[in-house]
Amino acid sequence: MPMPPHHRRASRAAVAALGAAGLIALAAAPAAFADDTAPELTVGGVKPISGVKPGSTFDVSATVANKGTGAAEKVWVTYAVTRGLDFAEVPSNCWTQRVRPYDEMPERLTAVCGFDQAVEPGVAYTTDRPFRVTALDRAFHDELRLRVGADEPGPDDNGSEPVTGTAPALKLVERQAGGEGTKQVVDVPVTSVNTADYQVTGAALKGRLGDTVPMKVEFHNAGPAWIMPRLGDQPVSVVITPPAGTSVVKTASFCRAQGQAYHCGMRAPALNEDGQETYTFQLKIDKRVAHANGSVALSTEARPFDPDKTNDRADITLDVTGGGSTGSTGGSSEGSSSGSTGGSGGSAGGSTGGLGGSTGGSIGGGSGSIGGSSSTGGSLAATGSSALPVTGVAVAAVVTGAGTLIVVRRRRGQHLN
Template sequence: MAHASPRRRALRRTASAVGVVALIALGATPAGAADPDTGLVMGKIGPIDGVKPGSELDLPGSFTNAGTAALDKVWMAWSISFGLGYSHPTPSNCSTYSDGGADEAPQSNFLICEFDQTVNPGVVYAPEGLKLMIDDSALNDELFARVSKSPIEMPEGGGIPGTGPAIKLVERPDGTPAAPGSTEPATAQTKVTAKSTADFQVTGAHLKGKVGDTVPLKVKYANAGPGWVAGEPYESVTNVHIKMPAGTTVTGTHSCREEGQGAYVCGTDSSFTRPNTEHTYTFNLKINKAVPGAKGSVALENKPRPFDPVKSNDTADILLDVEGAGTTGGSGSTSGSGGSGTSGSGSTSGSGGSGSAASGSSGSTSGSASTSGSGTSATGGSSATGTSGSSATGGDLAETGSGSTLPLAGAAAGAVLLGAGGVLLARRRAAQQR
């Protein structure tokens, strides 16, 4: 097991603290505590599959008052992961809030609505007029919903009141009401799967020098989108395997794990990747001797990526021309492309912008990432890593493996709305095992 960097340890503490603060602020009930919303039962929300990016649908969420008395007022709240948004304008009896995100999850967006109307027992109700937006970056997302007898408060200083026409709850005679006295939860969740992809790709390099020289090597990993991808908490969203050309020695790198015999494994600096973002891995490479035809390689880890149908750019060459040893020819481009692998730095900046309609501003990405099958490059795009400075460090999560494509933003949102019990407990256990 590779050691954890100081920043990774700080990340764990910060993420847990954020989850607890948000949980308290939004009034969610931790697991094991008395449930003040007994009698309110959320209807189950089935999976939402195959939605088209750029489309919209009714925001899911219905409930039953399973008690014996009518209620004068109820509150409903939703949280959605990065690839989703809410319709605009926000109704005047609702507020939105964005949590800003963390290193292991991008920004999540919340909607809280107050319904000042009678809610009778045994009747299924749902809000009328709320829409869920499927953003261009949507891929594997999640939605959480909650109903409450008590106000669900926004964090202090958070929450933007709506300015649009107020909405109401309407009866749903086609819905199946919860049984009287039911103790089923006042929460529900579902996955939202978009009909989209995310293209992970790597770029190599073409180096030149003479024996005794130390030359800089920069290779890149990029998500060319259009979808965002999340991995397991506190783990790299993917790993990149780098093999150095024969006759060379690495004299300097950062946060990449040496595997021996000139092989290295490099990760990413967060557990998710937005579209049109990249990471640059930098090494100092000393040329010890001339080896004709010396060639290294860059490759994405050999793990299933069902969201990524383009395999031709999963590997690239590191070519080395040593003076007096002939030439290797060609270029260090992504396999199947004609682009150069030596351009730019992988610096990223920005402030954790969201791809959803209810989010704040988007950041920017500098540098370029070669795309498959062409000599073009993907630049810019709406992105933010949640950190500033160059990503040429190889990532502070570089020593971890990657996980499945789980929507971490949805998981963080769920901790806020559903109670911290399961999510935070799992994170504590994961942290203790590292």
């Protein structure tokens, strides 16, 4: 899920201090405030990583360069990974923090490393040994984000307490120029060899004519991999067809009617390993129809990571008790013409979030939805908060199954850009 760029905003105190007199002074002498010797740091040197096996490790050797005209007296390099990855060791000049998902950003683990040495203009540097990353059992589509800056990123206030590393400190050493990149932030896709098993569970309904009964069906990712959709991926949706002879009194969250079926999206945490989404409808039994089975099924887009198709569909059976004549075998009545767009946010761990644990929405401190007819992005977004350069906190419910977008954001105090 894309993580939108965030930019450092001036504090109210700083804005208040810059009054009319200050603006006049700036206009009168702009050259006095120009900095012709500022460093311009970039990071790069890491290509997309693929073919990783869960449980194995791989090395990251980033290159830092200074394309400005002045030296940077100290630099910070941030490594951030999505929830399928971990750090094999953390050097003593780095601190780590696990940040819960929020806004469109998945959960992530970050390591901020400070190098107390000058980075000279026109010189390229790399670390004296690689930064080692581990692929967890749930790894599949993940992402590594690298960021460099002359100012230390503060901890993200949506994350855990920072922990200082214990391994020997990393150092920067000069290297031959080339491959250092031209950006302050780069995202590197990491693809592991893994599978996930999407499943659906049906329901057995029973009631008398005229009764209103609950219908509860489920989507489940049995793992072992978690799935972080990437830009351009077609999201999965769940297609629910109620039994004939019933009408829908109340529609489940993230669902909307399309003909006699309901197409349902889901919150991002449902795609974590062992994640699930439950859809609860209220059905009225209007008439008895022989063999009136409904169904719940996954949508039919290609999912090469999910080879087991035997559990992609399940029946919804209906046993009508009591008297009454048998009707024809027609389809079910339309209940609500549009699905409810409600749904509660996910929590910050277990099966909710995105760059790691699994919290709410998009993949975060809030809840988002994927599936239905809209596609959902995949990677860590462009720049971000202190930890991933990712962003501030929020509740984001993107009910793609219902064609509705609901976003409520609460900005966080820490930003990287």
